[in-house]
Amino acid sequence: MQKKPRIITLEGKKDPAFYRERTKRNELFVGIGREQMARSQEKLANAVVGVAGAGGLGGGLAMMLARLGVGHIKICDPDSFEVSNINRQLGATPETIGHNKSIVVGELIHQTMPDVTVEIFPEGMQKHVAKEFVEGCDLLVDCVDFYLVDQRYDMHKAFRESPTCKSCVAGTVVGWGANVYHFTQDGLTLEDFYGIPADAAQTEEVVDKLVKLQASFLPRFPSKDAIYDYMRDTGNVPILSLAPPLGQYMIVARAALILMGLDKAPYCTELPPMPSYLWMDASTMECGVYEFNGAFVNEDEFETHFKNFEPERLRA
DSSP states (O other): OOOOOOOEEEOOOOOHHHHHHHHGGGGGGSOSSHHHHHHHHHHHHTOEEEEEOOSTTHHHHHHHHHHHTOSEEEEEOOOBOOGGGGGTOTTOOGGGTTSBHHHHHHHHHHHHOTTSEEEEETTOSOHHHHHHHHTTOSEEEEOSOTTOHHHHHHHHHHHHHOSSOOOEEEEEEETTEEEEEEEOTTSOOHHHHHOOOTTOOOOHHHHHHHHHHHOOSOOSSSOHHHHHHHHHHHSSOOOOTTHHHHHHHHHHHHHHHHHHTOSSTTTSOOOOOTTEEEEEETTTOOEEEEEOOSSOTTTTHHHHHHTTSOHHHHHO
């Protein structure tokens, strides 16, 4: 018999007047005419969104969803804050080091917006958690670390079996840029996209494949070799503290449009489902829709722009 997940529920205290006051500055941008604006905000108020992962992307975007007016948020993450998280993660402070991320973020959301119901799953995304986490969600946001293949597979399987979940939105940050992409229930599956067994060993070849399948734009600097050396030496992925807010905005904007039914023409430009993705880079000013194909889009980016630099200047 499969054990039941641990869930901490912070019940929202509904206050229509308070909700109206705190969300009213959204209204002009969520519809055409007062009736549609009110209807869009009501859709957000009644929505249930599951945010899997409370780290650099998930924690901040969960707060953004609550500020936007989403009335019920589920959040899961088994990890605890470390000092290195302070550069980018919501809730990471000297006082919260060693505390579970999903609990800290969930409590912070509820303190900021007491009308939002927050369900916290501090065990993270596991087999006995996935189905209940996804159950009842209108939309799922996948911010689980890319190398946790088995956990992501469990979650995506539950997503495809859900009778209510409209979409699964995800994204990645790389250097000074970020991407956003989404899965549909009847489209490309994560399992087929990865083509990696759930229990595959994390060899260098597997990690390289996973990187190229969701972080296919290299930053202009440093070199690809320097990035891979960093990951090999530290066991971590390098993350510029400025990039997660860009990724959070891109993910939440697309999620909100989907929830309100404004994600297609004439309201906006539709983002095709996976393997398509939207990429934005603040340093190179590149922005466009591309397709993941297992290769870097700009393999020679560093060499193209720094080929005439002396080795001494590159080391400096």
